[in-house]
Amino acid sequence: MTTVKKVLTGNEAVARGFYEAGGLLASSYPGSPTVELLEAVKKYEGVYAEFSVNEKVALEVAIGSSFYGARSMVSMKHVGVNVAMDPLMTFTQTPMNGGFILVTGDDPGMASSQNEQDNRILGKFANMPILFPGSSQEAKDYAKLAFDLSEEFETPMMLDITSRVCHARGIVTEEPREEHEPKGFTPDNAKYTMLPPITHARQYAMKERIEALAKYAYDAPVNLLKEVEGSKVLLVASGLVYHNLLELNLPYSIYRPGMVYPLSGERMKELSEKYDRILVIEELLPFMENELKLMGISCEGKEWFSFTGELNTENIEAGLFNAGLITDRRLALLEKNDAVSRPPMFCSGCPHRPVFDILKKMKVLVMGDIGCYSMSVLPAFEASHTMISMGATVGITKGMNKVMRMKGNDKPLVSVIGDGTFFHSGMTGFANLLHQMEENDNMTFIILQNGTTAMTGGQGNGSSGKYDVNDDMHIDIKEMLSTMGIGNVQYVDQFDYNLFRDTLKEEVKKKGISVIIATRPCALKFKIKQPNYYVDPKICIGCRSCVKTNCPPIRMKQYPGIEKLKSSIDPNMCVGCSVCAQVCPVGAIKKSLKGEQKEWI
Structure with a gap:
């Protein structure tokens, strides 16, 4: 088998996993942090990929493909799953014909989102098993595993990947594609028509499916135990948090669930009898912590770690220090940002x-x-x-x-x-x-x-x-x-x-x-560039009417021989939209000759 190593983002790695696993159809709606995923899928030959008009439609497109027996994937940012929940909550009742993955990009710290919801909750709510990668290699491997588990247990799978993992780069071993020929669609009301009384039976089927997956989780290869001889403390962490935790090189055992739902109750109870203290370290909600407590296992977690934002190595060290598990802190938390804050702004020429x-x-x-x-x-x-x-x-x-x-x-x-x-x-x-x-x-x-x-x-x-x-x-x-x-x-x-x-x-x-x-198109997308505008400082009265349009090329500056600050326009940034000239009350902003970039010196 021919393999090659490449540096890929987490998004690109999931796309590679989809391709290697024989995926045939991928759909999505663009939303950070998962936009790049479908764009990466589009580069592969022999697959169909589309950005649908919304997440609900994207899910339905992938459902249709799965119904026909093709390995299918839908991706979206975490809030997109809210839009797709209506068909999702019924689709999870149906036994899979073709392997199915829902990739959700969670956003701890809300780098590009209006909220910080934890979609592990939605995965459990929908009776879906959840894989949680923490590196690019894991992202590829987990995507391939998800297809196998989907078909083995006849369930759609959730692949929950966070912003940092989506965008971070890592070395990934690429392998050849394995083709999986679609089985075709055979009408079967018991499988594909979710109406009572059919759905009554499917409720029990979902329950049995999760129980079977919990047995699989007992010694699943993605669930890793790194034991330290003599340790009476077990740290539980998954995803990127696990990799951040490893950097501290602590004298404690670590359990890393690659499958965060369902957890193996049998496995966790065995570990609880072996260790005096269990700490769960996870971003966002106390999901795994609560799962352990529902099993009757005593553990700690969110009393030491933040319920919001990312948990980097410094945050983890601080939490363990407060929990009394380390006595010396080597890493300082960044408490003050000396960088000048700058709000995002519209591009030059933005309509x-x-x-x-x-x-x-x-x-x-x-x-x-x-x-x-x-x-x-x-x-x-x-x-x-x-x-x-x-x-x-x-x-x-x-x-x-x-x-x-x-x-x-x-x-x-x-x-x-x-x-x-x-x-x-x-x-x-x-x-x-x-x-x-x-x-x-x-x-x-x-x-x-x-x-x-x-x-x-x-x-x-x-x-x-x-x-x-x-x-x-x-x-x-x-x-x-x-x-x-x-x-x-x-x-x-x-x-x-x-x-x-x-x-x-x-x-x-x-x-x-x-x-x-x-009616005006996006200047950036369509690369719109007209002759630039410039300011005549002898006419400009310094009223800042143009500056208040918040256009990046415009600023106030000192001109030679003129005491008062006057407006200026960077000719290299100006795309010639003319808005500044139209709001100028004295006609000081003028259009340069065609093809000529001019700034008043």
Whole structure:
């Protein structure tokens, strides 16, 4: 067997495991930390991979593939599993025809997420066994094992991988692909139609399945015991926490469950009789700790370690010190960050910028959503006032509107949603707007149609074909909303600053539902570059109107012979969107000649 060693991220390693295991179909919805996984799968020949319109659909696509007997995988970030829970909770009742993996990217510390949920809880809730890798090699190996276990125990498998493991790189041994020919689909109501009384029997089948997996876990190869002679303390850790713990080189035995659910009760009770003290070290919720306590095993855990954020080696050492297991601390916790804080900002030429500059100046109440435009909550705009989940802005706007009108508050509400989010979960909300519409309702919706799922790397969405012939979906949002029955829908170019401002001001005065579709594409995704703009400091009055648009190339600087700070534009960063020139009250910002980069010296 020919093997080769490569340096891979955890995401790339899972993709490699999928390929080596004979996977045929992979689906996903882009969301950090698992975006790179499907992009890596797409590089392999002989497999089908797609970014679906949302996580629920992605799961259903993979379910169909598994029903036909193909090894199938669906991946998503942790909150994406919430979207997919409806079909998932029924699908886990069905016996597998083709091996099935659900990869969930948990995000301890919320590096790129709105919450910090622990999806091990959802895995148990759905009666799914959970594998928990802590390195790139483990990510590949566990993915392959997951397919085998899925078919052996006729169960979908959860592969729970955290942000740090997704993005960290490690040496991985690549092996040849093993083909697994799909068995085909044979109709069988007892397997594939989950209706009573069939589901009654499947409840017992799931229970028996978990019990069988617990027996497998007793001496499963992924569950590793590193014993230290004379140790009366057992440390339990999995995933990256286990590898961080090893760096401390402690004189204690360590048990590493690669399968964190189900744990083997028999194995854990044997260990509890051998050790005087058991400490569970895990990120987020006390999942394994609670599992042990449910078995009647005395253990410690979260009283010494944080319930939020990541547990690096320094945090683990501090927890063990507080627990009295070490007397000397060699590693100092980072308590102060001397780096100057810098909030994230829109890219140069981002079409979202003029929209939020206008909304901020209008001082209207804005319901926001998930996407690049979520940054509008932050300085320097602070122009959005809510952000909960994908597509939530539409229903939130309706609910707030109804109560405001009931209480005699006639102020307008503005909602902002991206085109990717619109197709993900906003469409149903728009349909629901038409239910029990009243004469005094006043809601204005801005759909930012930039043609890409920008925040997660520029994946396509339902209307990307408008800007790129290589994208195979070109759904006309205006026609779709008009077909639903929403009549007041118009396209407006937000780079025509005055037109967009005046249109928005006019629409918020109107009763009913108004929809403005902002038409400019993502400058980064589509590599938009026009002749740059520059500032004439002799005209500039230093009012900072351009600076307040929060565009990266713009800053205040000292010009030779001019005492007062004046605005300037970095010609290498400017992509020529013209917004700064349009907001300048004195005409000090001018367009350079075509092809010429100019900055006033």
